[in-house]
Amino acid sequence: MPTTGLARPPARVHVIGAGLAGLSAAVALTDRGVPVVVSEAARQAGGRCRSFHDGVLDMVIDNGNHLVLSGNTAVHRYLRAIGAEGRLTGPDRAEFHFFDLQLGERWTLRPSDGALPWWILDPERRVPGTRPRDYLALLTLLRRHPGRRIDEVIRCDGTLWDKFLRPVLLSALNTAPEEASADLAGAIVRETFAKGGRHIRPLVATPSLAAAFVDPALSRLERGGADIRFGRPLRAMRIDGDKVLGLTFDDGEETLAPQDRVILSVPPWIARTLLPGISAPDAFHAIVNAHFRIVPPTEAVAMVGLIGGTAEWVFAFHDRFSVTVSAADRLIDRETETLALLLWRDVAIVHGLTGPVPPHRIVKERRATFSATPAQASQRPSVRTAWTNLFLAGDWVDTGLPATIEGALRSGEAAASLAFGTGMAGR
Structure with missing residues (x-):
């Protein structure tokens, strides 16, 4: 059964997973003076919001184009906490540019x-027609x-x-x-x-997702004394009754002290293997992103929504165009060169470009987010679990929001609040 708020602050909190939800939880706890151990299976933090140097393009790119909005309150709280308030850029006023590829029609929505x-x-401000x-x-x-x-x-x-x-x-x-x-x-x-x-107002991370959301968080955690360990997947949890007693990693088992707590911030399919029987979404959709190394024309707008094409959103950065296709299950198994040709054709039409497909990188996330259907939403678990010292975080837990950066950060805040013992969490 769900428990009430815990009475005493934890001796230590193990945060399993260094995606944005895990980083959010770890930062919130570190700011409260709680000793934190962050264990991440991968060799870098960020999860699906990651940046990397691509050898083909010879530039740093994001795995995808993650848009946030000026009203995303958790995003702004998180960026303030890690000292990265200036890492989001966008227009001074809300405006959304669109282009209909079939009709050759452009318009701008201006709320x-x-x-x-x-x-x-x-x-002049609403959708034509x-x-x-x-x-x-x-x-x-x-x-x-x-x-x-x-x-x-x-x-x-x-x-x-x-x-x-x-x-x-x-x-x-x-x-x-x-x-x-x-x-x-x-x-x-x-x-x-x-x-x-x-x-x-639409906002994008500048100069990269890592520079805005990940690197400043790691620096903040290190300054606060957090123990951050990469390449450390959690293999099992030793549970007795309503408490987690130990965590088994590749490098051995850690026995938890009585006041230690655990925040599990891993993908839902991993959570289900660690906690058999837990409720969690089990259907997912893909996202396909493409990055083209070419300097956009000076008049190119930062973001354009496309109607009637393969590409759905085209982002113009100072050194490249990037394309995002959501719910891209139909494209996930297409060959890279075929995809690049399809997506570049849309970019070229929108921006009046000619010539061959520029150097490119296609990034596919097969299980990018849970399927946001009523049936799958009903399977999202609470941040609080049946185990008194275990809490969940991730964009797939029940935040009331879809699987977004805002939802991931809120889940981390909620998990940290419960782990700290305040009981001041939402869902």
Whole structure:
């Protein structure tokens, strides 16, 4: 049975996994003076939000294009805590550029700053061909719809759906929106569009994901005395009754002291092997990213959403174009050169480019996020577990949000709060 808040601060907390959820938990605990041991199976931190030097392109690239929004409160708390507040860049006001590849039509969505959505009355600021009453769909999504799909609560057709709602929800949920959870979609709307343009400015990590989210966190942890160990996968947990008593790594077992606690921040399929019987999502969708080494034209906008192509979002950096395709299961097994040709063709059309495909790198994440359907959302576990000294973190636990950076960081905060013994966590 779930337990109440623990009475005394821990002697030590083992954080298993150094993705963003694990880093968030470790930073929060270190800031409270709690001794922390971070064990990561890989040779680097960051999980799916990682950066690396690519030998083909001879440049540092991110595994994917991870967009955050100005209203993501956990993102800003985390960046302040690690001293990286200036590592996100984006427009001064909310604006989203789109290009219809079939019609050759461009437009820019420009929400007004405040919560009152007067922008939908201005044809120059809303999606071309839409009417103000079309946007009532957003009001419908604001309400709670437990266990229902998006296509059960709003119409999934028409200009607004095709040219705005579908591409935005697809990227946020990484699931075909028609079959995705209406509650998860509603969480996005409530925390962003319902609060106005000041909360939905698109922001990207600069100069890289690692530079914004990972490296400053590791530095903060090292300054705080955290013990960080890479190449250290957890193989088993020794459990007796309602407590974890020991952790078995490749380099041996660590016996836990009575006040030690554990935050398990690993992918759900690993959590299920370590804790048989635990509830966790078991269906996933892929994301495909492509990076092209070519200097974008000076007039290229930072981010463009595409309608009717293979590519879905095109990002222009100072030294490359990057492309993201969500729910990309259909593409995951395509040959690299075929994918590069398909995706570059879309980039070239949008930006008026000619010539051969530039040097490129295709990055595939086969199990990028859990499938954001009502059925899979119902399998997300709480941060709190049936074991009094064990807590879960990750974008797949029940944060109320889809599998996003914001959700991952919130889960880490919640796990740290419970592990510390305050009981001041959300879900």
